[in-house]
Amino acid sequence: MAMLPILEFPDPRLRTKAVPVGSAQIAEPAFQQLLDDMFETMYAAPGIGLAASQIDVHQRFLVIDVSEEKNQPLVVINPEILEKSGEQVYQEGCLSVPGIFADVTRANEITVRFLDRKGQTREMRVDGLLAVCIQHEIDHLDGKLFVDYLSALKREMVRKKLAKMRKHAA
Ligand code: NI
Numbered sequence: 001m002a003m004l005p006i007l008e009f010p011d012p013r014l015r016t017k018a019v020p021v022g023s024a025q026i027a028e029p030a031f032q033q034l035l036d037d038m039f040e041t042m043y044a045a046p047g048i049g050l051a052a053s054q055i056d057v058h059q060r061f062l063v064i065d066v067s068e069e070k071n072q073p074l075v076v077i078n079p080e081i082l083e084k085s086g087e088q089v090y091q092e093g094c095l096s097v098p099g100i101f102a103d104v105t106r107a108n109e110i111t112v113r114f115l116d117r118k119g120q121t122r123e124m125r126v127d128g129l130l131a132v133c134i135q136h137e138i139d140h141l142d143g144k145l146f147v148d149y150l151s152a153l154k155r156e157m158v159r160k161k162l163a164k165m166r167k168h169a170a
Helices: 031-044 128-141 152-169
Strands: 049-051 061-064 072-084 090-091 102-106 109-115 119-126
Touching: 031 049, 031 061, 031 128, 061 128, 072 102, 090 128, 102 128, 109 128, 119 128
Parallel strands: none
Antiparallel strands: 049 061, 061 072, 072 109, 090 102, 109 119
16 A cells, blocks of 8 residues: 655645546556555545545545544545535535634535445435535535635635745745
């Protein structure tokens, strides 16, 4: 397994709109390996979700595990949100925007259809943190980041803070 480098805001590659995964691709060893590497990278970070866009692969898939024990890995390929309802506010963070957290309002409950890592179609109705996480990761596939929900002024402050952090780390 291998750790994958994660793109960070404001890298323009994070704005790429991802294309669907071909069904024949899912069974390929290289694709399955990439899923394993994404889980390893996400758990090590540590994070609860990682979209392919964040590792500079612009195809529509993502990995998630919101469990406390980190034992409920979920692979979501070519997701489609069929239904949304309610509202919730959650303080979100993102591996591509390290150290920054901000309240974002999203649907409380969603129904999502996707392919799992065996290529099987699945449909799930989820709420709470898992619903937040799936919506956040699908945004990545559309080139959208959680900081886009903030005001332009706040987003600029985030950009400056990250630039400063990188300078200190260098
Ligand atoms: Ni994110």
